[in-house]
Amino acid sequence: MTSLVEVAKAAGVSVSTASRVLTGSSHPISAKTRAKVIATAESLGYSPSALARALVSRTSRVLGVLVSDIVNPYFSVIARGVDDVASRAGYVTMLSNVDRSTLTEINRLQTMRDYRAAGVIIAGSGYVDDPHAPELAEAVRHTRDQGIRLVSLTVRDIGCPIVTADNHAAAHDITEHLISLGHRRIAFIEGPGGMVTSRQRREGFLACMSDAGLADAAQCLPGGFDHEAGHAATMRLIARPPLPDAILAANDEAAVGALNALRQAGIDVPGEISVAGIDDLRVAQFVGLTTVSLPLYEMGAMAARHIIDTTTEPGKPTTTILSHRLLPRETTARRPSPTSA
Amino acid sequence: MTSLVEVAKAAGVSVSTASRVLTGSSHPISAKTRAKVIATAESLGYSPSALARALVSRTSRVLGVLVSDIVNPYFSVIARGVDDVASRAGYVTMLSNVDRSTLTEINRLQTMRDYRAAGVIIAGSGYVDDPHAPELAEAVRHTRDQGIRLVSLTVRDIGCPIVTADNHAAAHDITEHLISLGHRRIAFIEGPGGMVTSRQRREGFLACMSDAGLADAAQCLPGGFDHEAGHAATMRLIARPPLPDAILAANDEAAVGALNALRQAGIDVPGEISVAGIDDLRVAQFVGLTTVSLPLYEMGAMAARHIIDTTTEPGKPTTTILSHRLLPRETTARRPSPTSA
């Protein structure tokens, strides 16, 4: 590994000069020496040690991302958004799966700190009454004091800027769409219990039903964010007729689970019942699922920019809400025979 | 940020002693000083700088992973396997999306080198007659010379250990299964053109058909690894009857695309035609797709272990083949009325 001293020596200049040339410093350098340094650096295949550089500058070009599970398409899209702007700006992405554990988040945050990451993006949602939330907040504070920028991708009371989507509104909008199609009795398959994002979506659903005077026609079922949960919840629904007019799942994967359960039971979608989800993951396109497109990629990208752009103030804990978009597809249709109210 | 010197000072010992205690060195240390150092480090919230540590030890606890696209479930599962063993061993995962570009791979490899990664896992497949392959091989050699361990997750002639699945055999096995169900005329939807993994799968299919004396009944269609490609290829198939007995897609996502095209055209699967894929991604479970389960997670995990376990020789470029498993599900069935040969 050729170091700066070697380059300097070979070029017949001092390390300082070599450094100045190679870092593109504004310090005045004669054209000839500059050329010479560049040439020898090139020929020696010199590549600066990001480690040494980070050690002295006290900050690296590392961007940390904490996701619950990268296999979950929700998070992989976010990670992709992060990495795209990161790599374009000469940064690297450090990824960690924390499996919805706040303790693990704290732990990984520490690791990112040990590497003097320029910033860390916390992508996972928090939990209602999370006993470890204060610890996380403390760790976040500690991390920020050290000059590391933080961004949360969900509304989480841990004292850092937020770049997110409006889960409440997204659920509200898709519910409204269902209602506009003539559906009245709508079942909502909830996300994981206690998760803030789950709750926001459920409340968005409930609020919309309430606003439409359909509070009594709303039904919530425990579920989860995965296929199995959506499937199971729907099976319970099928076992206790009559079926609702429509089913809204807390996310797309659960919605697909519901769809499958329905079709396996010989129930026509959207003929007999409509199904919708939230997120607009790839699988939603595959099955033609009506859903709400959440700006996942853009959330990751914007969070990354927020960290990289040193022009913006790091202090102010702003909240940025990126917009979602209703995506009607083939699993929803106008209700055939409206109920007499 | 408290440094080692501060801890040492506060504990009333020298930096070396503090270092020895905190790194768990085998160097003899009196119980009392050890306790004292640990206590003060604890109270000061000391956390060693991974940067400084890596700088002096010339290797960090960073594990690089180069994937084509983390949004692709094939790669996210691999990444998860890597990160799980990495984090368990106190390592961090550095992720980079290279979008199937060899040049980008070289570039990111360089970045990982700049951070003195302990090792780098190259997950993406190479291309037949890739003009940049020699450059990559050169970069790999260069990287290894520097003590960075490398593992490729596909058969790629770049001079590094390989941990992979047998794509040829996987395709062969699933084809054999199709044949055993009575299918004769089988269409194969190819993966991306020029990709080595694609080619291996196609040849596995072709070899099996040949072995079964069905070379003439084999049909290959250009396709791709995504839903759209599978869908489009199948539409072409539908447009030129008669339909084959079965369709094998180069991967699950394309198979699901085929499945959707078929069903949209009102063709019953598996009643009229069988469909199968390769990989066993989550979506395959959702739709009940018959496929071959590839040890993606385990490939990532094993590659990570290969890098972390310093007991194993780094020099020998071994090739480890992890086993796959046939997974018959609901998209394949016995052929109803066998053709008269």
Place this chain on the structure above:
DNA sequence: TTGTACGCGTTATCAC
């Protein structure tokens, strides 16, 4: 068993 001092590869401050 403990301490001293050097080096890892850079950047930055200061003098020339």
Place this chain on the structure above:
DNA sequence: GTGATAACGCGTACAA
């Protein structure tokens, strides 16, 4: 314009 030299925070050979 150019060049020493001091950090950055740590591991470690060498000395005590």
